[in-house]
Amino acid sequence: MPDLDVVATAPDSDLDPFSEESLADPVPWQTALREQAPVVRLTRYGAYVLTRHADVKAALRNWAEFESGAGTGLQNYRTEPPWRPRSLLLETDPPEHTHYRGAVNPLLLPKALAGLRPRLDAAAHGLLDRLLPLRDVDAVADLAEPYVVEVFGDAVGLPAEGREHLLPYGHGIFNSFGPLNDLFRRTQAAAAPATEWVLAKCRREELSDDGLGAAVWALTDDGTVTEQEAPVLVRSLLGAGLDSTVTGIAAAVQCLAANPAEWELLRADPGLARHAFEEVLRYESPVQNIFRTTTQDVVVSGTGIPAGQKVMLLLAAANADPRQYDDPLAFRVQRRGHGQLDLGLGIHQCIGMHLARMEGEAVLRSLAERVGELRLRGAGRRKLNNSLRGWASVPVTLDPA
Template sequence: MTAVLPDVDPFSPEFLADPYPAHELLREAGPVVHLERYGIHASARHAPVRAALHDPEAFCSSAGVGISDFRKEQPWRPPSLLLEADPPEHTRARRVVAGVLSAAAMRRLTEAFTAAADELVARLAHGAPFDAMAELALVYPLRVFSDAVGVPEDGREHLLQYARMVFNTFGPRNELFENAVAGAGPTREWVDQQCREENLRPGGMGAQIHARAAAEGFSPDDAAMLVRSFLSAGVDTTVHGLGNALWCLARHPDQYTLLRADPGLARAAFEEVLRYEAPVQTFFRTTTRPVALDGVEIGGGEKVLLFLGAAGRDPRQWSDPDAFDVTRRATGHVGFGFGIHACVGMAMARLEGEAVLTALARHVARIEPAGEPRRMLNNTLRGLETLPLRLVPGPA
């Protein structure tokens, strides 16, 4: 039997501000539950979430990865050729973008990303209070990611507004959704224009996507949509991944002491942040046929909400899951998704996270809270609007 939860609203301000008590309720109610308020199924346990992500034939993305069913209603924008597509169309599109984000490409970016993180952190390690969201977590990805893609400097702030809008529209048409799309015309127009080949820096990743897309037979308009998908997912998620990392390290000084003693833990520490305080909390899938998920029968054509953030703290998968531990082997978390739709830019996000955390270990003796942070509410993302911190300098 599927547990029916009539009172759980995963898109309410209260839930979004502090989802973890409700996550525990969802996990303990069963492997799959029914959220009566929206008439949808949901899973918050690691094993069924991972299983659904790993089965795109039964749990499709082409009907939308939000609550809207593209087979029944018109999407507010043309669907992504990556995020909202299934094989074989998705396979062809992902091959284009993945080819640009190869291991060799990441190696070529490492020096520039590391130098930018080192310079920024060294400048902010002055011991005075500052907003770590505005001056570090936001500034760094917006600079290095946009430079790598070849986006012009003027107007880059639109990338943040666009991504926030996209992730809010994966939820129901609540206040967050409506506020996100209200007056968004200029932002959408700017992003659409920057995705065109003639507006991207020659040799950058955006231009490379256009070249590879043309070789695969994509039209210029479809190539621009591939760049759009990359831009919409490549900035805001990393912004909040870095913000969450800074907040976790400030709240757990013992863990920062471990990182400072061994900067080689930077990659593992960033993975632990993605498990413990996932920037992307949820995604939907739609069943293509009747299917059993962890022994629970779900009908065909049903929306299923997958709680990535809750899966990251499932005690069935992780020992002491509510503890933040930079020495933990967090391999297997679903913070980047899983399967064929796993985040195509995760290698770049990992590079950025490792570069910033390594720079902190090099220049900062202590990370101290300097006031209460202000939470950002978003139908899909978990992050902070402001984060007052002090970075107390110390010798390497």
């Protein structure tokens, strides 16, 4: 165990990264924190923050010293009881995590999801069939939200009626990873009916026989998981695979419309859709941050962090680190191979990442094939969230190719 008396002490900052002002304009303060020091202590919350790509990457992989079991938000489950039941996938560590992840992971690997690709492509084309005659649409309300609610709801096997509850539910989940502030309280009040609906629809009898939810419940048949654990695991899938994907697809449309030269590159080669979506995840970082808790005294880039401390891994700052990326504040659909961190790394890498990438690729490829000019109709409006950077509205014009 390192001797923290002989290493650097993290400088303090009174910044509130969860104020509405900070959430509305995060790039300046994220840049300042990253250049201030490799580790900074946020005095308002008694938490530490890592901002540099190499350090965040190492911490994501080091579950033994940076645990998830004490909560992946600001709240420390070691010192206070969680305000909601913890996620069996996101908020556990080995050996418990190994069991649950090992049970569910095969259901969400590319080979297992390959059969969904035609349905994802068909849904994207069907949506554009409805939107192209309108021309003036909203990339959030008209495109990203209905697309993900349809295809993800179908993939899980949720009933069609009531799926509108999925959006406030997902938004509330990600808001809960920050402090219990006014933004959290407003979101939770709005999400209460949605949470009730989601909990009810995670039961076996509510799910279709051919979806991911039924596949999770099938694990109870041989005792791999219990009947009490199965609905919690289904709920974990809904939390992981919904709001962040909506945010990513809406951001992709905004980025492409705001960068006409990049849009033309994608139009010329729709095969770039996968790389373009990956660049959106880096450039926009829909999931801005996630927390870990130190299990012992640790040293990060020569700076000590005591045991039992909350550590914010600032994914957005790491994804814009000039130590890792050439011209990181530029959006480039042809950028490849630089390891964006928005989907995590290591044993806790986003379990729904393959499906999210398939959805993003399907939408961008369909847009590239069928839309000529893609134009913004105004600046758009941000949707504030303690953990996500998203859009409430992105008005665009779609001119058919």
